[in-house]
Amino acid sequence: MPCNLCGSFDLSRLFTATRSGKQVVCCRRCGLVFFDPQPRRAVVLYSPEYFDREFPEDQAADQIRLAHRWLARIEREIDVGRLLDVGCGVGRFLLAARQRGWETVGIDIAPAAVQKATATSGTTVLQGDLSGTRPAGMPSVDVVTMWDVLEHLLDPVGDLRRAREWLRPGGLIVIQTQNVNSVSAAWMRQRWEQFVEYHLFHFSTRTVQLALQAAGFEQIRIEGSEEFCRDALSNPEQPAGSVPAHGGGLRDYLRRLRDFAFVSCGYDAYNIMVATGRCPQGE
Numbered sequence: 001m002p003c004n005l006c007g008s009f010d011l012s013r014l015f016t017a018t019r020s021g022k023q024v025v026c027c028r029r030c031g032l033v034f035f036d037p038q039p040r041r042a043v044v045l046y047s048p049e050y051f052d053r054e055f056p057e058d059q060a061a062d063q064i065r066l067a068h069r070w071l072a073r074i075e076r077e078i079d080v081g082r083l084l085d086v087g088c089g090v091g092r093f094l095l096a097a098r099q100r101g102w103e104t105v106g107i108d109i110a111p112a113a114v115q116k117a118t119a120t121s122g123t124t125v126l127q128g129d130l131s132g133t134r135p136a137g138m139p140s141v142d143v144v145t146m147w148d149v150l151e152h153l154l155d156p157v158g159d160l161r162r163a164r165e166w167l168r169p170g171g172l173i174v175i176q177t178q179n180v181n182s183v184s185a186a187w188m189r190q191r192w193e194q195f196v197e198y199h200l201f202h203f204s205t206r207t208v209q210l211a212l213q214a215a216g217f218e219q220i221r222i223e224g225s226e227e228f229c230r231d232a233l234s235n236p237e238q239p240a241g242s243v244p245a246h247g248g249g250l251r252d253y254l255r256r257l258r259d260f261a262f263v264s265c266g267y268d269a270y271n272i273m274v275a276t277g278r279c280p281q282g283e
Contacts, residue, residue: 001038003027004157004201005211011036017195024195024202030210033180033202038154046110046198055090055116067096069229070174074143075100077276078172081142086163087149088125091117098123105138129153130162140168150177150208151199160215167279173217175275176225180204182271183262194271205268208275217277224270 002009008029013036017024022035055063070093080101085094088106090113097104098121106117106125117125126135134140144163150156163173178194179185181204185192194202203211205222212220263269 001036003030003032004034004155005032005207005214006030015190018191019193019195020197020199022195022197024190030207031204032207033204035200038200041154046113048112051090051110051112051116055092060092063092064096066229067093068100070145070147071097071100071102073229074145074172074174078142082139083143083145084141084163084166086130086144086146086159087152088117088121089113089147091120091123091125093145093147094121094123094125105141130159130166131155134166140171141166142168142171144171144173146173146175146177148176148178150175150203151194151201154200156201156203157211157214160211160217164216164279169279170281171279173212173277173279175208175212176228176272177203177208177275179268179271179273181206181266181268183267183269184271186262186267205273205275208273212275212277216280218280219278220275221277222273222275224268225272225274226270228274 003011006027006029008027010028011025012028014024014026014033016022017035020035023037024033025036026033082103083097083105085097085104085106088094088108091106094104094106094117104121104123106114106121106123107128107130108114108117108125109127109129111127114125114127117123144166146163150159153159160173167173178199180192180194180202185194185202209220209222
């Protein structure tokens with residue numbers, strides 16, 4: 001299959017992932033990492049049991065608190081307005097957004113998610129994906145969010161282009177996804193915990209920037225997830241992308257040494273990244 005980002009068929013086989021048994025390849029032209037072959041349709045893994053496992057009730061309060069931190073950061077970039085959450089899951093981010101005054105809409109491919117998210121958030125949740133057009137009469141939005149969604153999509157670059165069609169000029173897209181150029185991914189290789197069956201594409205800071213550029217976004221910024229949602233007054237001296245501190249002891253010292261060695265070779269300290277971009281003002 002061709003690379004979803006650049007269309008090249010020049011692929012390098014890396015290994016077979018331990019967790020999924022899938023072949024992992026890398027595009028020699030642009031560096032996108034993905035499973036080959038890809039499924040021909042949406043992976044039928046998103047059952048009610050999947051959402052119960054990924055979004056357990058005993059973690060709901062923590063997830064809503066984290067959503068408020070994400071939103072506080074977003075609100076430093078753009079005024080409260082209309083927001084679309086793609087792959088909204090059980091709707092806890094939508095709930096937090098509504099509590100802060102956002103006018104919200106969610107979309108998810110899984111019927112189980114639509115049912116749960118509607119009940120949780122009390123907002124409009126559409127069943128489907130971005131391949132359809134924006135419903136008639138539904139205005140464009142100020143923000144599109146994708147929290148741990150991009151890696152699940154069959155056509156991630158195409159869906160980024162389609163997400164732009166929902167945004168007003170100057171609107172903001174916010175994407176959280178795993179970083180295949182992280183120290184953790186480099187160290188674990190085929191045992192990396194993100195090489196699970198339903199993660200089809202694996203982006204690095206470079207390839208997620210290329211994907212957003214290909215989709216027509218500008219003013220792109222990429223940072224570690226902890227940095228993105230860190231409170232303004234916490235850790236103000238910690239530089240972006242720095243290796244987080246660990247506790248004491250020989251094992252922790254060796255881990256820090258390993259991490260610094262990988263970072264010095266061009267890998268990123270953060271395993272999860274957040275990318276933001278703007279829809280051009282002239283549109």
